[in-house]
Amino acid sequence: MFAVYVTLSVARYLTGNPASWDIGIFTEAVARYATGQAPVVPIKGMDVLGDHFSPVVAVLAPFFRAFPSPVTLLVAQAALAAASVVPVHRAAAELLTRGEARLITAAYGLSWGLSAMVWSDFHEVAFAVLLLACSLSALARRRAWPAVWWAAPLVWVKEDQGWTLAAIGLIIALAYRQRLAGALLAAWGAGWSLLAIWILIPAMNPNHAYPYWKDGSHHLGVLASGWETKGPLLALLLLPTAGLALRSPLVLAAVPALGLRLISSNPAYWGTDWHYNATAMPILFVAAVDGLHRLRAAGRPSWARGVSPWLAAHGPALMAAVGATMVFQSPLNQLWQPGTYRTPPHIQAAAHAERMIPSGQWVATSMGQLASLGARDEVCWLQCPAPPEWILLDQGPGTWWQGQIEPSTLTGHYPHTTYRTVFHADAVWLLERTGPA
Template identity: 40%
Template sequence: MRTMTDILPVKAQAEAVARPTPWFRRPAALWWGWAAALCLLYSTVAVRRHMLLRTTGYDLGIFEQAVRAYAELRAPVVPLRGEGFLLLGDHFHPLLAALAPLYRLWPSPLCLLIAQSALLALAVVPLARWARRALGRRAAHAVAAGYGLSWGIASAAAFDFHEVTLAVPLLAFALEALGRRRWGPAVAWAAPLLLIKEDLGLTLAAVGVYIALKGPRRLGLATAAAGLLGSLLEITLLLPALDPTGGYAHGGNLAETRTSLLGALAHAPLDLLRPETKATTLVLVFAPSALLALRSPLALIALPTLGWRMVSENGFHWGTAFHYSAILMPVVFAGLLDVLGRETNPRNVRASLATVLAVTAVLLPSFPLAQLAQRATWQTTPHLRAARALLDEIPDGATVAASNRLAPQLTSRCTVVLFPTFPVGGRLYEYRREDLPPPTTEWIIHDERTPEAWPYRPGHWPYPLRQQRAELTAAQEKYGYEVVAARDGVTLLRRAAH
C-alpha cells in the first residue's frame, strides 16, 4: 500500500505541471522585454535632445510637416523645403502616412521621436527570437544587447526622425524568415521597402538574389526583378514627376566625376575606400558582429546601401553620423546569427559573443547613447528658458521663419519656414544681403547662440553668424520687422502692421 509520503511528490509534480509558467519566464518575455527597454532608452535620448533644442528643422521639422499634412488628409507639402514643395518628390516614402493616425492623436514632434524609438527597438524581436531558438537564452541576451547598443542604431535614434526607420524592423523580420528558410514570409516582410525610400528597392533585390541562391530560384529572381524595377521606376519616373524641378533631387550625389567609363571602372575600387573615412565606416559597420557577419552570405544584403553611400559625392554619406547605418545593423546581426548557428563548438560561440559584447562596450562611449551619462543632458540652462519663453510668445497658427534648431519647436502648431535662408522655388538658395528676398512670414525667431554652417555652403561667408546677423538686420531695415523681445541671444520679431 502506498503511503501519504509516497503520494505527495506525485501530487506536487502534477500541480507543478498544471501551474502556468509566469509571464516573465516565457521565451517571448525575453525579446519583448528587450524591445520595451530599448524603446525607453532611445526615447529618453531623443526627447532630451528635443528639450535641449538639439533637434532641427532639417530633418525633424520637415518630416513633422509631412506627417501633419497626412494627418489632416492633405498632400505632404512641406514649407520648410519651399513654397508648395511636395516631399514625395524628394524621397519616395508614401508609407510615412502610416504614422498619420498616431500623429492625429498626439500632434507633437515627440510623437515622431517616440515612434522612431519604438520602430528601432522592435527590430530586436526577430533577432533575439532567432538567437534564442538557435543558440540559447544567454546568447539571445548578448545579441539583443549588441544590436540595441550598436552605434548604427544609436546614431539614428539620436538624430531627429527619418523615414528609413520604418524599414529597420521590416528588414529584421525578413532576415529572420530567411534564416528559417521561410521564403514567402521573407518576401512579404521585405516588399514594403519599396514604399519607404527609392534606394531600398535595391535592398529588396538583394533579398531576392539571396533567395535565388539558397531557395526557390523563381521566387528569388521575381523578387530581385521587382526590387530593381521598383527603384528604377521611382527614380526615373515617379520622383521627377513629383519634384518641382522635374528631376531626381539626389541624382547629383551620384554624379560621375570622371570623363571616361574605362577610367571610372579602373578607379572604382579605390574610390570606394577614399577618403579614409569610407574605409573606417566599412570596418565599423561590421565591427558590432566582431566582423563575423562578413562570413555570411546574408552580408550581401548590405551591399546596395553601402554601395550608394560609398560612391556618393556627399561626404555626409561616408561617415558614421546620422541615420545612414541604421538599416545595416539588422543585416550585420543576422549575418552573425547565421555564422554562429552553423558553429559546432559551443566554446567558439561563447567566445564570439563575448567579443561582440566587448566591441559594443568599447564603441558605446563614442556614440550618442553616452549622452545620457553627461550632466549637460539633464540641465536646463538660462538660454533654454529664454528661448522657450520667446517661442511661447508666438500664437498657434502663425507663419514663422525660424532658426534651424527652433523650427521643430513650432512645426506642430505653426507654418514654419527656415530663417535666415528663405526657401524659394522649391529649393534653398543663398543670397548676399542686398539680394535677400523679402520674408513672407508674420514672425521671425532667430537664435544666434547656435549659429550653424547649415544651410550655407562652405566658403559662402567666413562666419555663418555674420551673414545671419546681416539678414536679421535686413529684415528690420528693409522689410519692416520690429523686435518684440530679445533674450540671451534669441531675437523675436514681428512684421509691422501697415
C-alpha cells in the same frame, strides 16, 4: 532599449540641440498628412515626395493628430528601433541557445548604428530597420515567404531600399533555392526603385529631376578615394559581429546600400555619423546569427585551426563584450553626460517666444525652432518666399547652423514690409509683421 532610445532622442530635442533641419522637415510633412494634405513642406519649398520617396511616414499621421509634437516622431522611431530587437532575438533563440540569444540581442540593441540613428533626430529609415530585421530573421529560420512579405513594404520607406530588396531576392533564389519567391521580390524591389527615381520623384520635384544625382559622380573613380574614412567605416561595421556576419550569405543584403554610399562623391555618406548605418545593423546581426549557426553545423574538421573554432564557441560573448565597449564611443555615451539634459538660457528664451506666436502663422525661424513651430505653423528656415507674419531668430551660443545673422538681415529680404521687435532676450529676437505683406 526603448527607454534608452527615447531618453537619448527626446533629451536632444527638448534641450534645443537638433542634429539638422530634418526633424523640422519630417514634422511638417507628418503634420500635413495628419490634416489630409499633400506633404508640401515650406522648409524645403516643395512636396517632400519630390525629394525622397518615403510615403511610409504617413502612417504616423493618426498618432501625430492625437499628439501634435515632434516628440511623437521621436517616440515612434524609438519604438521601431526597439521592436527590431525582437526578431533578432527570435532568430538567435531558434538557431543558438537562449543565453547566447540574449548576449547577441544586447549587442544589437547597443549597436552604434542604431544609437547614431536615434541621436540624429528622426528619419524614415527607422521603418526599414524593423522590416529588415523581421525579413532576415524569417529567412535565417528558413521561412522564405514570410521573409518576402516583411521585405516588400521597404519600397515605400525610401527609393533606394528597392536595391536592398533585389539583393534579398537574389539571396532567397540562389542561397535558399526559393527561385519564385526570390525572383518576385527582386523584380518588385528593382522595379519600384527605378519607378521612384526616374518617374515619381521627378514628377513631384520642382526641377523635374531626381535631386540626388548631384551627389553623384557615382563611378568607380570615386570608389578609389576617401579610404581614410571608408576603411574605418567597413571595420566598424564588421567589428560588432566579430566578423561572423561574413559567414552567411545574408550579409550580401547590406551590399547595395553600402555600395551606393561608397561610390557617392558626397563624403557625408562615407562615415559613421547620422542615420546611414542603421539599416546595416539588423542585416549584419542576423547574418552573424546565421553565420554562427552554419559554422557550428559544419563541425570542426580534423585540420581546423585558428580563430574559427574559438569564434564558434565564444562568438556571442565576444559580440556582447564588443557592444558594451563601443557604447563609450557611440552616441549612447551622451546618456550620462550632464550637458545632454541641460537646457541653455537661449533655448528657454526661444521657447517663451514661441508661445507668443499664435498657431497657424507663417514663421521664419532658426533651425532650433523648426520642428516645434512646424508642428503647428507654416515654417521656413530663416527666409520665406513671401513676407512671414513672424520672424524668430535664435543667435545663442552653439547655434552653429546659421552663423551670426542680425534681425535686420532677415527683414531686409522683404523691403516693402515692416516688423517690430516684440521680444528680445538671451540672443533671441521675435519680430512681428506690422506693415503690408
